[in-house]
Amino acid sequence: MIPFLTIASTLFLSSVIAADEAFPSIPTTFHVAMTSSDDLKPIRREVYGERKIFDITHRYTQDMPVWESTEGVKPFLRLTTSMKNQSLSNTSEMKLSVHTGTHLDAPGHFHDKYYDAGFDSDSLDLQVLNGPALLVDVPRDKNITAEVMKSLHIPKGVRRVLFRTLNTDRRLMFEKEFDSSFAGFMMDGAKWLVENTDIKLIGLDYLSFAAYEEARETHKFILGERDIIPVEALKLDGVEVGVYSLHCLPLRLPGAEGAPTRCILIK
Numbered sequence: 585m586i587p588f589l590t591i592a593s594t595l596f597l598s599s600v601i602a603a604d605e606a607f608p609s610i611p612t613t614f615h616v617a618m619t620s621s622d623d624l625k626p627i628r629r630e631v632y633g634e635r636k637i638f639d640i641t642h643r644y645t646q647d648m649p650v651w652e653s654t655e656g657v658k659p660f661l662r663l664t665t666s667m668k669n670q671s672l673s674n675t676s677e678m679k680l681s682v683h684t685g686t687h688l689d690a691p692g693h694f695h696d697k698y699y700d701a702g703f704d705s706d707s708l709d710l711q712v713l714n715g716p717a718l719l720v721d722v723p724r725d726k727n728i729t730a731e732v733m734k735s736l737h738i739p740k741g742v743r744r745v746l747f748r749t750l751n752t753d754r755r756l757m758f759e760k761e762f763d764s765s766f767a768g769f770m771m772d773g774a775k776w777l778v779e780n781t782d783i784k785l786i787g788l789d790y791l792s793f794a795a796y797e798e799a800r801e802t803h804k805f806i807l808g809e810r811d812i813i814p815v816e817a818l819k820l821d822g823v824e825v826g827v828y829s830l831h832c833l834p835l836r837l838p839g840a841e842g843a844p845t846r847c848i849l850i851k
């Protein structure tokens with residue numbers, strides 16, 4: 585046993601060193617990997633590489649909130665084969681609404697005509713979902729009305745904006761129970777955005793980009809534009825306002841009017 589272990593750890597070390605030399609610009613990654621393999625506990629991060637990459641995606645857990653429910657997502661992941669039961673591998677399957685957690689909406693979500701025509705998550709423009717983005721703080725005492733939009737002075741030419749609201753301060757995405765008092769766009773704010781800005785990606789920090797009160801009309805209006813993508817339930821705490829490179833890569837699901845998406849910000 586002992587000689588084998590020695591050989592194995594020597595091999596492991598040499599492969600780590602080789603990897604380190606191959607990627608000298610990211611040395612910390614490999615320290616982390618070694619620590620984690622020593623105590624067999626993976627590191628889970630919100631920020632990677634000295635505040636360079638921010639993960640603005642919520643973890644999909646059974647306790648995240650679901651629209652108009654008090655019970656959260658409930659168990660959605662299960663092992664179909666398990667090594668504890670003598671299978672050769674662990675294999676999980678998941679079942680969840682495509683509007684769970686950090687996700688985006690496609691035009692088919694509120695327009696049956698577009699749903700039938702195939703405006704699904706597979707039809708969304710990756711050039712809109714990836715590129716420079718502005719993270720802004722919106723006033724905490726109001727929903728996003730036309731007046732608020734105006735006060736933010738978002739310059740023309742800005743195509744992607746993440747709006748951080750009171751929802752982040754209230755940590756609403758960490759509460760299992762749905763809270764309809766979340767902040768979001770009011771209809772007049774959405775109209776103002778379409779008429780006065782070049783914004784094509786709207787990111788918000790709760791399950792709907794539109795405030796509950798006017799959620800249906802506002803979704804219908806924004807998704808009716810077909811070239812604006814709402815990204816919802818982003819995790820925006822711990823990130824400074826400013827300009828970042830945004831990268832959102834939704835699951836490619838033909839026929840689905842939305843999709844869970846991983847979103848990151850790179851400074």
Ligand SMILES: *[C@@H]1O[C@H](CO)[C@@H](O)[C@H](O)[C@H]1NC(C)=O
Nearest residue numbers: 663665666667668669673674
């Ligand atoms: C999954 O696989 C690991 C081995 O990689 C095993 O130790 C573990 O018990 C398995 N988990 C379950 C729930 O079967």
Ligand SMILES: *[C@@H]1O[C@H](CO)[C@@H](O)[C@H](O)[C@H]1NC(C)=O
Nearest residue numbers: 662663664665666667668669
């Ligand atoms: C293992 O098999 C037992 C009996 O079929 C089942 O009750 C249990 O849920 C299985 N465990 C896993 C992790 O699949």
Ligand SMILES: *[C@@H]1O[C@H](CO)[C@@H](O)[C@H](O)[C@H]1NC(C)=O
Nearest residue numbers: 724725726727765795796797
């Ligand atoms: C935003 O609108 C919701 C209703 O959709 C309301 O409950 C909430 O108080 C409003 N938030 C603010 C900050 O005004």
